[in-house]
Amino acid sequence: MVVAPPEIRAPVDVDLRVEIGSAAKIPLVLRNPVLVASGTFGYGTEYARLFDVQRLGAIVSKGITARPRRGNRGPRIVETPSGMLNAIGLQNIGVHKVIAKMAPLWAEWDVPVVVNIAGDTVDEFAYMAEHFEGVSGIAGIELNISCPNLWEGGRVIAEDAATTSAIVEAVRSRTGLPLLVKLSPQVADICGVARAAEAAGADAISLINTFVGMKIDTHTARPVLANTTGGLSGPAIRPLAVWLVYLVSQAVRIPIIGMGGIASVEDAVEFIMAGATAIQVGTATFVEPRTASRIVEGLSDALLSRGCTRVADLVGRAHPGEAVVPSPIATARNLG
């Protein structure tokens, strides 16, 4: 057995805490960088029956709109190779019911809850931000300016920097809450959109929302989804997401929250190395409800084995000019 040098031998504490929200009145303090993605965790109550959701970094709620929505006709989901398409159509209980029914519950929880809000117009976003202001139990807002299932042909609301600026500015002027802006991967200039969000007061960029796709039933020659198109998620989109996190994290100063097919500790590490300060687990929760919780459990060892004691030590380490991270195997040997 190799004897480790004393300075590494000393008991090492890994600090998983991450802070988001320099522009916010109260920053979003996450005890770990593992969040669960909007639309894959309901309002947080459902999975509480299966495991301790309080251990997560944060929960991002189902997409909320100004008024309750019934969602799309079915079929709403279909499996694809290593992924799935969904066209739920933002079925939700609406901002007022969330404030009346869910927020009081969230206020009792240890885990922060970020509300994901979606709208068709700048005014709708502003209206919701105004109503969430000062509500106990709401730890932050994630702007869904990229849902592909609301508009015909899979178009998203914010395809350009100008629209993004308008929405983010309108919300920023009405809320002191930490503001995450979730972008579509299918825009002409994603760095431009991200910089516009940053300039308008966003505290973080959530990357990425789903890719628009479709599946055709070859027996009937009809699209499987009643909505024709849906958003593609799951491991199938992981390399696309890693690339966009890598790209955008070098274009803005605010933190990136990375997501897209994350299902394991190693996937999370990959996104952090690409430039993400925190990550979200989405579709993987459907497959294994405890995925995010297991990533929380395994992340300390994953950092330590790479010679890191803070998440920040590993953020963007794949970027050009960054020092190579020590091999986990070599580090494990050093640690004895």
Added chain:
Amino acid sequence: MRLFTATVVENETIMPATNVLSLRVPEAAQGAAPGQFLHIHCGESSAPLLRRPMSVYRTERDVIQLMIRDVGEGSTWLVRRQPGEELDCLGPLGHGFRLHPQARNLLMVGGGYGVAPLVGLAERALARGANIALAVGAATRAHVFPTDLLPAEIEYLVATDDGSAGHAGYVTDLVPDRLAWADAVYACGPLAMMSALARIIRQKAPRKPTQVAMEERMGCAMGVCLGCVIETTRGPLRVCTEGPVFDIRNIVWRDEPTTLRRSNGSSAA
């Protein structure tokens, strides 16, 4: 409802491409009702990605039996499991069939492998002293659920598409003659069958208590993803959570997808 590991204790082929998989389950997963389901992870990789909802066929103490039709990626993997292998399961999930204490004569209507939950239900009802007529529809004689797997007390009615056994035609053709006798109706099968049954009930016996087990593509099966939502008279409801069993009168039946039209060279879309 919980996450658990089940051990395969038996895997028996009962019909062409149809197996009964017997799973030993932990105590917390016992007592599943017919109509409830297990959400099972199929395979060892990300393909197929999603768990597969599998209807409970029969239960016996610490064993849950599933009747699995080999129709796709997930079920093909499942029917190949051998005794001793372990399955990653979530369940039992959803609301199963409810037996009315006053109902004496029960008509059960199963299409294809939709017969699975009805067999378990029939056995429970028999134990309570009910009379049961089970009508099943299948493509051919070879696909008819085997008589020897049913308790002798059950009156068994058969319809086949090709007339090779029983009535030549739809299983729903057998329903009108039995409606007056039946105190309650239970059904599970393809959407077209259940929507035809809904029409019969609406026209001939609108007050007859009738429960149907609905099937829909599922994501999480926990009520989170809202992927399996169907239209009902009470608004959009989740098959995984509010269902799979619903009152037939509450379902808003949507049209079946149109079949591929053979066109003379022009676009078939």
